[in-house]
Amino acid sequence: MSENPSIYAQAGVDTAAGDVAVELMKSAVARTHGPEVLGGVGGFAGLFDASALTGYKRPLLASSTDGVGTKVAIAQVLDKHDTIGQDLVAMVVDDIVVVGAKPLFMTDYIACGKLVPERIAAIVRGIAEACEATGTALVGGETAEHPGLLGVDDYDVAGAAVGVVEADRLLGPDRVRDGDVVLAMGASGLHSNGFSLVRHIMAGSDLLYTDHSAELGATYGEALLVPTALYTAPLLRVLDDPALDGAIHSLSHVTGGGIAANLARVLPVGTWVEVDRQSWSPLPVFRHLADLGGHSLESLEGAWNLGIGMFAVVDGARAGAVADRLRAEGLTTWVAGTISTSARDFAGFEQGAKGVDGGAVRLVGSYAD
Structure with a gap:
């Protein structure tokens, strides 16, 4: 049985606002997608065609996960959220290139006290623009409201990415x-x-x-x-x-x-x-x-x-x-x-x-x- 949206909203979770946020960020995310990304935005899982890896002799997958830390507190005080996304991508993807790997795709996670569509869209647009600049497909993400756990203007961001490097070109x-x-x-x-x-x-x-x-x-x-x-x-x-x-x-x-x-x-x-x-x-x-x-x-x-x-x-x-x-x-x-x-x-x-x-x-x- 599906939950009545108005009842869920009374508990502090607004699923309709989440849909608005997705619409606002959709075009920015789509610009990171090449032909390897299947299914577009909104699926339960992001799909990436790994057939390109068959051209490698011995492909090694490199992965990294990170966040932005308490820098987000300053963005929240100033109500300026369009740069935090680049911070996230840099912290994750620039760890992958350290081993000589090319980033393939990334996912993000945003936890917030109250989902404000424009705020979430600004964060994700920053993520998408940085992914585009680094050749990384943004294949999925999640935004979760945590009322009562986080303040209405509080949020935190995290991300994970996967890259690939030929074994004999691994740096270290x-x-x-x-x-x-x-x-x-x-x-x-x-x-x-x-x-x-x-x-x-x-x-x-x-x-x-x-x-x-x-x-x-x-x-x-x-x-x-x-x-x-x-x-x-x-x-x-x-x-x-x-x-x-x-x-x-x-x-x-x-x-x-x-x-x-x-x-x-x-x-x-x-x-x-x-x-x-x-x-x-x-x-x-x-x-x-x-x-x-x-x-x-x-x-x-x-x-x-x-x-x-x-x-x-x-x-x-x-x-x-x-x-x-x-x-x-x-x-x-x-x-x-x-x-x-x-x-x-x-x-x-x-x-x-x-x-x-x-x-x-x-x-x-x-x-x-």
Whole structure:
């Protein structure tokens, strides 16, 4: 027996609003669909034709799942929801490209206290636009109302994606060699990590997200909601460049855990690198927030990316060519260090992270002005 919609609405769940939201987001989602996607929007399951994988000798499927974290709280305060979707896609899909995989498809999940169609549609349009930019099909999703559990303006987002890589092109620590060069790629801002600390600093400084910051040239909310950079498409083009075949050995997405720990995860045990702080200048948003909180930049290296969104560990002899190609793809790129296998004392180094026994990394020197 079907439930009376009006009775369900009295309990706080509006299925009609869900239908409106789907209609508002439908065209944006459809633009991510190529001929591999079957059935369109609205099915119980998303369908993706995997026959293209028959062209691989040994296809490996790569999967990733993530959310945006407490950055959504700032979007909710400002009632600005059109950037959170890109944050979600970046957090998920840019983890997949780290192993050299091409993303195939993604699904999303949004939990909210009250389903406001325009709000949900803005979030999903952002997801769809970022999926389109990264060549990822958005094949399905779910929006769930949780009245009584979440406030009427509260929501959280999560997503999962699947990609594919040929087994003999898999990137990882086993490819890294002595003398490899570590290239850093610039971040667009805070990306989607460390926002609990951001919110703590803002609250302790009695600042509102609508307040204008002369140091940032924008309101705090505008500066903090700058969406996470998307690295997937440019990196895949560089990986597919015949002139640079095999030049990139491993990649690291700088997310939760900070700079050194994330790089250590993609280095083999026994290798080490000192990342030179002098090689870059942290973005103004990091410097200003650090000053507000009374923190040194060095003390924040485990919480924020400080301006590095991705690392590439590359063949030392071809590092210049890779860096030039990354720059041609629009990625700010610089040399951050060199891999060594020589014996040394690892006191002060980060060694592996997230359960991975990896290489050893520490940051040295002072930041550039």
